[in-house]
Amino acid sequence: MKITNAKVIVTCPGRNFVTLKIETDEGRTGIGDATLNGRELAVAAYLEHHVIPNLIGRDAHRIEDIWQFLSKGAYWRRGPVTMTSISAVDTALWDIKAKAAGLPLYQLLGGKSREHVLVYGHANGADIESTLAEVGRYIDLGYKAVRAQCAVPGVKGTYGVAKGQMYYEPASSELPEESVWDTPAYLNFAPSLFEALREAHGPDVELLHDVHHRLTPIEAARLGKSLEPYRLFWMEDASPAENQEAFRLIRQHTVTPLAVGEVFNSIYDCRTLIQDQLIDYIRTSVVHAGGITQLRRIASLAALYQIRTGCHGATDLSPVCMGAALHFDISVPNFGIQEYMRHTDETDEVFPHAYSFEDGFMYPGDAPGHGVDIDEDLAAKYPYEPKQLPVARLKDGTLWDW
CATH class of the missing domain: 3.20.20.120 (Enolase-like C-terminal domain)
Incomplete structure (x- = not known):
């Protein structure tokens, strides 16, 4: 089962979410969450420019190999943007595998x-x-x-x-x-x-x-x-x-x-x-x-x-x-x-x-897979809204951990 396409969907129904949707030559699709609060577009860009081109043509069933390719195969490893992107791919592939088996993911x-x-x-x-x-x-x-x-x-x-x-x-x-x-x-x-x-x-x-x-x-x-x-x-x-x-x-x-x-x-x-x-x-x-x-x-x-x-x-x-x-x-x-x-x-x-x-x-x-889907038409009605997390300072003005 080959990966034929993948796309990033950014939507803001009250707050921003990033979703990766992977499509296969057998017509099955899977989705993964790629949301990183306050840095959503960084993950979206990483997926679009660095991850998705490396997914096309790969066997969607080879979850571990793809995980290793995206993690161990990269010279610049780990970090929240990279790992959130890998997480989205991994979750979408597990969704596809479970759907192919006709089973809920926990099985x-x-x-x-x-x-x-x-x-x-x-x-x-x-x-x-x-x-x-x-x-x-x-x-x-x-x-x-x-x-x-x-x-x-x-x-x-x-x-x-x-x-x-x-x-x-x-x-x-x-x-x-x-x-x-x-x-x-x-x-x-x-x-x-x-x-x-x-x-x-x-x-x-x-x-x-x-x-x-x-x-x-x-x-x-x-x-x-x-x-x-x-x-x-x-x-x-x-x-x-x-x-x-x-x-x-x-x-x-x-x-x-x-x-x-x-x-x-x-x-x-x-x-x-x-x-x-x-x-x-x-x-x-x-x-x-x-x-x-x-x-x-x-x-x-x-x-x-x-x-x-x-x-x-x-x-x-x-x-x-x-x-x-x-x-x-x-x-x-x-x-x-x-x-x-x-x-x-x-x-x-x-x-x-x-x-x-x-x-x-x-x-x-x-439901087969992880049981969550995305309504792309409805998602398109909620465009991205720039929002960042707060910072904290002590009473004397010192920047503190948030």
Whole structure:
């Protein structure tokens, strides 16, 4: 089955998405997500000018060989633009292979390891009272796990606090907006939020929290220790993980579970974290970590050390990525949890899909392939809109990690 054509589709039904569609001489097509928030056109250009010309005429069934060609065969390796492009190709090829077999993708990945996929939603508020109410709303919707973020008093633009409910999209302007960060204020405030959440909602709901790389290792250790009484499911991105050794210091001082990896794009980014058991959950995603092929390798490495998956699943990943992730999740033996931020109605219309949510769990569906398609005519009605992610500065003006 030869690849005869491939094209890049850029659309913005509420936010920008990049989709790669691969066509074959047998009439089968597959799609992969190629979205890199704030750098969408860089990936689109990389695909159009460097990747697609190398795909035409290749056997679509040779997924591993194509993956190696695009990864190992390139002199300039890895990086988010390259790996997002490879991820799109890989996901589209798995989609084609499963469609050729007439099976849902998870069957080609070894079949189900579980009946459904535990997911968590995002609850946020301008203050503790509104955050309590929003967590309660998610519990009423059936969620068993909820990520809680709350504005810190006196800190303008605290990470994770959306402008509205359900749909959080930080990329909001053509040039980056600037937010203010105050570490001492945050460290003093965060424990009070989770104390209130446990008092209001009890011990059964799983609570998660995203620090978003804002702390030094010792500050992260302090936060983790202060949150221990409230039994978090995990503390996410506590410190920038480019220095994987930093998590050793955090680990020495707290038993709060640690999750990291949504910005990783290769197995090398997390090798030390996994092999030295410095984290509990690895959060790499299908779209940024080299597709299903490399994500399975990362999961297999993690399984050796009793580390579970917790794939990134924000709204800056298209339904194509969510569909592929759910097939991965339901098949992988060391699955932990899946982030699930709901897309807008416009996005769901552009990307019709087989997956579904019920009572706190997701189901990938049994459609052949990964179960997600794209309505190209409808996608064309939503042209690209330049948007970038914000940056953060300390109160004295120092640029900080966002």
